[in-house]
Amino acid sequence: MSERVVGTERVKRGMAEMQKGGVIMDVVNAEQAKIAEAAGAVAVMALERVPSDIRKAGGVARMADPTIIEAVMNAVSIPVMAKARIGHISEARILEAMGVDYIDESEVLTPADEEFHLLKSDYVVPFVCGCRDLGEALRRIGEGASMLRTKGEPGTGNIVEAVRHMRKVNSQIRTLQTKSDDELMTFARDIGAPYTLVKEVKELGKLPVVNFAAGGVATPADAALMMSLGADGVFVGSGIFKSESPEKFARSIVRATTNYEDYTLLAELSKDLGEAMTGIEISNLAESERMQDRGW
Amino acid sequence: MVTMTKTIGVLNLQGAVREHIRALEKIGVKAVSVKKEEDFDMIDGLIIPGGESTAIGRLIREHHLEDRLRQFHQAGHAIFGTCAGLILCSTDDSHQTQDLRLGFINMEVERNGFGRQVASFETKLDFKGIERPVEAVFIRAPFIEKVGPGVSVLAEVEGRIVAAEQNNVLVTAHHPELTDDFAVLEYFMKKVS
Numbered sequence: 407m408s409e410r411v412v413g414t415e416r417v418k419r420g421m422a423e424m425q426k427g428g429v430i431m432d433v434v435n436a437e438q439a440k441i442a443e444a445a446g447a448v449a450v451m452a453l454e455r456v457p458s459d460i461r462k463a464g465g466v467a468r469m470a471d472p473t474i475i476e477a478v479m480n481a482v483s484i485p486v487m488a489k490a491r492i493g494h495i496s497e498a499r500i501l502e503a504m505g506v507d508y509i510d511e512s513e514v515l516t517p518a519d520e521e522f523h524l525l526k527s528d529y530v531v532p533f534v535c536g537c538r539d540l541g542e543a544l545r546r547i548g549e550g551a552s553m554l555r556t557k558g559e560p561g562t563g564n565i566v567e568a569v570r571h572m573r574k575v576n577s578q579i580r581t582l583q584t585k586s587d588d589e590l591m592t593f594a595r596d597i598g599a600p601y602t603l604v605k606e607v608k609e610l611g612k613l614p615v616v617n618f619a620a621g622g623v624a625t626p627a628d629a630a631l632m633m634s635l636g637a638d639g640v641f642v643g644s645g646i647f648k649s650e651s652p653e654k655f656a657r658s659i660v661r662a663t664t665n666y667e668d669y670t671l672l673a674e675l676s677k678d679l680g681e682a683m684t685g686i687e688i689s690n691l692a693e694s695e696r697m698q699d700r701g702w
Numbered sequence: 703m704v705t706m707t708k709t710i711g712v713l714n715l716q717g718a719v720r721e722h723i724r725a726l727e728k729i730g731v732k733a734v735s736v737k738k739e740e741d742f743d744m745i746d747g748l749i750i751p752g753g754e755s756t757a758i759g760r761l762i763r764e765h766h767l768e769d770r771l772r773q774f775h776q777a778g779h780a781i782f783g784t785c786a787g788l789i790l791c792s793t794d795d796s797h798q799t800q801d802l803r804l805g806f807i808n809m810e811v812e813r814n815g816f817g818r819q820v821a822s823f824e825t826k827l828d829f830k831g832i833e834r835p836v837e838a839v840f841i842r843a844p845f846i847e848k849v850g851p852g853v854s855v856l857a858e859v860e861g862r863i864v865a866a867e868q869n870n871v872l873v874t875a876h877h878p879e880l881t882d883d884f885a886v887l888e889y890f891m892k893k894v895s
Contacts, residue, residue, distance in 0.1 A: 408825055408826040408835070409825065410823035410824075410825050410840075410859075411823055411824050411825065412820065412821060412822065412823045413820075414823075414824055416824055416839050416880055416881070417822045417823060417824055417839060417840075417841060420718075420822075420839055420841050420877060420880045421819055421822060421841050421842070423717075423718045423720075423721060423752075423880065424717055424718055424752050424753050424754070424785070424786070424841055424842075425717075425753075425754070426716070426717060426718065426719070426720070426753070427714075427715070427716040427717065427719070427753070428716045428717075428753065428754060428757055443756060446756065446757045446760040446761065447757070448716060448753065448754040448757050449754070483756070483813055483814060484754055484756060484757075485754075485818075485819060485842065502820065505817075505818045505819075505820055506818075506819075507818055507819035507820075507842070508819065530820050531819065531820050532819065660757070660760075660761075661761075661764060664715055664716060664761055
């Protein structure tokens with residue numbers, strides 16, 4: 407047998423492929439992590455606060471206390487993700503050194519760098535990043551992201567922005583399919599994406615990494631909607647543990663994600679769930695409160 | 703070629719389903735997604751893909767597919783489990799767990815045996831029955847602690863068992879479907895009758 411090689415593109419992107427069709431849940435302690443795992447989550451995101459509480463708390467949101475992340479890592483056998491601030495090299499390296507399975511370079515936290523994202527290809531640990539359109543998606547992949555998600559509008563319980571971002575990316579991929587090869591450089595310039603990745607997406611007919619839905623998923627029907635729009639899986643942030651009965655919500659969202667086209671079952675899964683998290687109308691958010699505008 | 707007429711199902715509950723279907727189609731095998739009991743009626747062999755074994759196991763139960771899977775195995779059909787699929791196919795009597803173990807192959811499994819994601823790796827693997835080393839991608843992979851009677855070991859990484867077979871059941875801790883090396887998949891197809 408030859409040597410083991412770690413941190414390759416196949417190993418990093420492959421990890422995200424294994425999460426497909428699954429639900430990744432935000433948790434703030436070991437107890438919530440166990441509930442998520444028992445409900446069938448494919449991974450958990452260890453945080454100090456869920457996005458809706460970050461909104462309420464205001465101020466600067468940073469990487470979680472490593473104590474919380476370690477407690478979650480010790481509590482479950484499924485993968486554990488954690489968030490680093492956009493462009494915060496040291497937070498990312500700390501999380502990598504702790505052995506977290508995936509880092510989310512996330513607009514939910516206050517950006518550390520308003521100009522540059524992390525050079526994610528430099529790390530052994532894989533990264534997931536948010537995107538609102540194809541250009542942003544390909545810029546992140548160009549920097550080395552192994553997985554994407556819609557940005558949506560985190561912590562609002564309002565699916566409208568995630569829908570907008572998923573539709574936008576997929577519609578731009580369809581437009582790209584209709585372009586002739588001599589139009590690709592101009593297309594790449596117009597969307598601000600690396601030319602080689604534009605060519606690759608045209609050939610593949612899809613993104614070269616998985617793309618999950620995130621930012622506003624609050625109900626089983628929301629999860630099913632995002633899957634039917636072409637998401638590879640779903641992140642649920644505040645939606646589970648800010649609902650009235652987290653265990654039930656978690657289980658129902660997992661089943662809805664797998665069976666997103668079985669509408670009779672979705673009706674069953676939506677029954678007697680109790681209150682979902684309280685939603686926020688996006689137009690009521692001040693511009694400074696829009697997390698999706700962080701990063702570029 | 704005999705394999706041309708065979709249909710292989712890929713259990714489509716969670717995980718790397720698309721990759722297995724792509725690989726099967728590349729070697730000229732008809733591939734279908736299996737999600738319901740009746741889907742088993744049209745397949746000659748089954749692949750249980752990688753993903754999260756806890757999530758897939760839970761969904762097998764919720765979809766009431768456990769009995770159908772056992773019948774399919776008892777009927778002597780070929781089954782191939784990769785990574786999470788390996789864990790689900792094992793007996794794994796030594797670990798106390800509420801999670802599903804189908805017990806199709808007599809062996810004990812160490813989940814995430816090679817460590818967390820940062821330790822995930824790829825390598826060239828010597829594989830019994832295949833002439834040249836195969837490309838192998840290991841992702842938070844389990845290894846097989848020990849095998850029971852009737853189980854043949856097919857591959858090892860530094861003394862840890864990563865592939866085995868018992869009658870018509872083949873399991874690998876790595877993901878052949880993430881590469882363009884189809885040797886292990888072709889090895890599995892020989893079991894399909």
